[in-house]
Amino acid sequence: MSLSERSRRAVWHPCTQMQALDEFPPLAIARAEGPWLYPEGGGRVLDTISSWWVCLFGHRHPTIHGAIKDQLDALDHTLLAGLTHEPAVALAEGLSRRTGGALGHAFYASDGASAIEIALKMAHHACVNRGQPQRRGFVFLERSYHGETLGALAVTDVPVFREAYQRLLMPSLLAPSPDARGMGSEAAAQRLEALLDEAGDTIAGVVLEPMIQAAGGMAFHDAHYLRRVREITRSRGIALIADEIAVGCGRTGPFFACEHAGIWPDLLCLSKGITGGVLPLSVVLSSDGIYEAFLSDEVGRGFLHSHSYSGNPLACRAGMAVLSIFANDTTRIDTAARVSAALEEFSRRPELCHARHLGSIWAWDLSPQAAERAPADFAARVRHVGLQEGLLLRPIAQTLYVMPPLHLDAEAIDHLTDRLPRVLDRVLSHSSREAPAWTTPSIA
Ligand SMILES: Cc1ncc(COP(=O)(O)O)c(C=O)c1O
Structure with missing residues (x-):
């Protein structure tokens, strides 16, 4: 029995309708190097999504x-x-230095969602300790994604992930997205202001993804929005929680996406790229203000949250290595410029609209005409045909994007720009349905 078949029997795959694996069986990967994945059956696949946005500098750095x-x-x-x-101390010190000391206290966990749980609990518990226990609500944004655990899901606006669990989720307030394709940042900031005024002193925090709402469809906004939300939350004594799990660690250019706006939140969540995609680690960085609200003679006023693997030395050491690569790296900006230039022609295709780019993230939507003729399972088809063409792709509904490792050589960039248009053509012409299964080693 093939590994793919054994996997389907024994492994319950994440974010997967297992029944769909009859048509789209998982591709078995034998090894990886740099931006490349090497399937068991031969060939190679370019990891254009850094394996769910984690492999910051490529595999096996x-x-x-x-x-x-x-x-x-x-x-x-x-x-x-x-x-x-x-390792736990040095990584905390290194991250604090990167914020100029503004976020000087690092609390460790293992995954992005657990960092969000921690930030929500910290924001509320700080209010309780300050004598404002009624501040227990959170404001989140349309199109936001913060993870799959119950607290994180309660502040996530992706219906397909929420719906089955709706009854289990704490009530939270939804504010408009600052998505540049929609009402834009100033109007969204004003609506947030009005929402907070209406909610009075019941809100503990506002949680957002700075600059790019990633899983919600690569919705970009500008730095103005972040500066406005910083003002709005500070003037009302509400914690600003920046979820930099996807956009931190240099994904948007600077190490922290908040640096685009020159602001610091009260709590900042990091994960994914922090170990370069090798080991699970997340960090919540806290301001002195939040941290000091927990100092007391009473044990229960402390933050008693814990996870068994909190601050695992191997993961923290990987984090230190990422900081040192980032500090000494001169190639990532040049790589981003070369990828942008190489993707220029693709971005002008009539089937695409809203081409957007920041740091090492590029995204496009299907144009209304192309969307009309696209197969209903466009995203699944692109994944399927992408693998046949040697590209690991995972569109979000009808938004196509790439978020490759920050280091790509000319060969990888050529491979991307050669294959991406072919994938789109094949999926839009529906020829993907007749294509052979990707397990045949036709992968380039
Ligand atoms: C912005 C953001 N927050 C939180 C998470 C959840 O992280 P994890 O999957 O590690 O729990 C993700 C995952 O994609 C994310 O993109």
């Missing part, structure tokens, strides 16, 4: 691997309550 191997020989794991270790 020697600096990150060297750091983890070195750490493994010294200290594999220990709890972080009552004990500490160099």
